[in-house]
Amino acid sequence: MPKMVRSLxxxxxxxxxxxxxxxNPCEAEIQAACPDRPGAEMAKCLKDPSxxxxxxxxxxxxxDFMALNAACAEDIVKHCDDGFFTADTMLCLGQxxxxxxxxxxxxxxxxxxxxxxxxxxxxxxxxELGMTDKERREKAEWQASRKAGRSAAVEKLKEDRRADKELxxxxxxDPVGYALAVKExxxxxxxxxxxxxxxxxxxxADERQRRGGKGG
Numbered sequence: 001m002p003k004m005v006r007s008l009x010x011x012x013x014x015x016x017x018x019x020x021x022x023x024n025p026c027e028a029e030i031q032a033a034c035p036d037r038p039g040a041e042m043a044k045c046l047k048d049p050s051x052x053x054x055x056x057x058x059x060x061x062x063x064d065f066m067a068l069n070a071a072c073a074e075d076i077v078k079h080c081d082d083g084f085f086t087a088d089t090m091l092c093l094g095q096x097x098x099x100x101x102x103x104x105x106x107x108x109x110x111x112x113x114x115x116x117x118x119x120x121x122x123x124x125x126x127x128e129l130g131m132t133d134k135e136r137r138e139k140a141e142w143q144a145s146r147k148a149g150r151s152a153a154v155e156k157l158k159e160d161r162r163a164d165k166e167l168x169x170x171x172x173x174d175p176v177g178y179a180l181a182v183k184e185x186x187x188x189x190x191x192x193x194x195x196x197x198x199x200x201x202x203x204x205a206d207e208r209q210r211r212g213g214k215g216g
Contacts, residue, residue, distance in 0.1 A: 024065065024085050024086055024089060025059075025062050026058075026061075028062075029057075029058055029059065029062045030085065031199065032052075032056045033051075033053055033054065033056035034052065034053065035053060038084075039086070040073070040082070043069045046058060047066060064112075065113070067113055068090070068093065068109055068110065068114065071105050072106035072109065075093060075097070076089065076092070079096075090114045094110055094114040167181060
């Protein structure tokens with residue numbers, strides 16, 4: 001196999017395999033019902049059974065989280081870097097963003113949709129924004145991870161453009177190699193999609209087992 005063909009195939013596989021989503025109270029429901037929807041559209045998809053990829057029961061925890069994302073959409077865009085339906089959504093709205101900076105609608109939903117946890121020993125004193133040392137550290141880590149995520153997205157775009165250019169060059173210089181590269185890219189895409197499907201099915205099975213255990 002030509003070196004360029006192998007490189008293109010590997011790059012395609014790595015690009016597809018890097019698609020992931022942080023854990024959140026609706027993770028099992030998202031994986032089963034709306035695996036490919038962007039975060040900003042997730043609440044609408046989960047709420048409407050006709051849009052589900054497969055029939056999915058929405059848990060009470062997920063229902064509350066859906067309400068939070070819907071009521072705080074403007075705030076999530078403004079204060080949480082568009083972090084809809086992520087593991088950090090509740091932290092951003094409930095701890096890292098002062099209540100006075102939230103919209104009235106969002107603040108009212110935050111009061112009942114985000115579980116209140118007692119002060120943990122060793123968290124440190126509370127500052128003027130109502131944040132402990134632990135919460136400030138978590139916020140700093142989140143901001144750093146979001147910055148890293150943006151940098152990774154820029155690099156991915158550059159890699160995609162480079163791969164497209166190499167593919168166009170290959171098409172001109174080696175039509176047979178080009179056909180092989182396109183075929184392997186498609187096979188890589190199908191492999192990743194199949195892996196994602198198996199993960200969604202496993203997550204749904206784990207959630208059913210968890211609910212069955214609670215019912216027992």
